[in-house]
Amino acid sequence: MTEIPLIGDALAATIEPTLAGAKIGVVTFPGTLDDRDAARAVRLAGGTPVALWHADTTLGDVDAVVIPGGFSYGDYLRAGAISRFAPLMAKVIDAANSDALLPVLGICNGFQILTESHLLPGSMIKNDHLKFRCRDQILRVENNATDWTRDYASGQEITIPLKNQDGQYIADEKTLDALEAEGRVVFRYVGFNPNGSRRDIAGISNTAGNVVGLMPHPEHAVEVGYGPGSLDGFGVTDTDGLGFFTSVLNKIVGVTK
Numbered sequence: 001m002t003e004i005p006l007i008g009d010a011l012a013a014t015i016e017p018t019l020a021g022a023k024i025g026v027v028t029f030p031g032t033l034d035d036r037d038a039a040r041a042v043r044l045a046g047g048t049p050v051a052l053w054h055a056d057t058t059l060g061d062v063d064a065v066v067i068p069g070g071f072s073y074g075d076y077l078r079a080g081a082i083s084r085f086a087p088l089m090a091k092v093i094d095a096a097n098s099d100a101l102l103p104v105l106g107i108c109n110g111f112q113i114l115t116e117s118h119l120l121p122g123s124m125i126k127n128d129h130l131k132f133r134c135r136d137q138i139l140r141v142e143n144n145a146t147d148w149t150r151d152y153a154s155g156q157e158i159t160i161p162l163k164n165q166d167g168q169y170i171a172d173e174k175t176l177d178a179l180e181a182e183g184r185v186v187f188r189y190v191g192f193n194p195n196g197s198r199r200d201i202a203g204i205s206n207t208a209g210n211v212v213g214l215m216p217h218p219e220h221a222v223e224v225g226y227g228p229g230s231l232d233g234f235g236v237t238d239t240d241g242l243g244f245f246t247s248v249l250n251k252i253v254g255v256t257k
């Protein structure tokens with residue numbers, strides 16, 4: 001029987017066996033959709049995913065946390081507004097702000113939860129056109145010094161899927177100016193702003209760069225044949241999202257940049 005390859009040979013060759021010791025917690029809330037894809041992305045990048053439940057009262061021994069996309073608590077009140085009060089979120093907030101600076105990535109609904117939790121500034125509101133939007137989106141990596149972007153080149157353009165209704169990032173002008181000045185605009189939409197986000201912002205970080213949130217979905221672009229690039233028949237952008245997961249894993253195991 002032939003073993004089915006999970007990943008392309010070229011990609012497999014780049015995976016460090018030592019990364020398997022790094023544990024990435026993936027949080028599930030009632031209504032989360034993308035937890036399994038996030039866990040798979042961690043595994044494909046060489047790490048060990050650990051399932052966390054919103055009602056857990058400990059993070060265990062995870063080295064980083066991913067808050068995946070979906071509709072936690074049905075997006076009731078406002079996307080992320082109820083999730084921020086989950087018992088596990090209290091632990092995530094403490095660990096992210098502690099001296100240990102736990103790396104935390106919020107993807108889409110996860111980004112919404114991070115702004116509601118005040119781990120990241122600003123808010124997410126309805127897309128300016130008031131429709132759900134689903135497309136492959138080009139982003140520019142504006143800051144490759146965060147825990148989640150260190151495997152990208154500064155200014156690198158990547159294509160990953162976007163799918164949401166509350167994707168418009170807003171903040172007051174003072175906050176936006178501070179984010180720009182401090183290099184905390186980590187991703188910007190290129191060519192097309194899909195939701196009216198201020199200054200084309202697709203993702204931001206906290207001051208230390210351990211907490212990152214973005215609307216598009218890197219965990220859906222980690223496998224040859226299944227990412228955005230598969231549509232053009234060449235697959236060149238299929239794994240553009242993998243760098244998020246290798247970045248944090250390399251950081252955890254101490255690979256210097």
Ligand SMILES: NC(=O)CC[C@H](N)C(=O)O
Pocket residue numbers: 068069070071072075079107108109110163164165166167
């Ligand atoms: N893909 C998602 O995570 C969706 C996020 C959110 N519930 C929205 O529609 O805006």
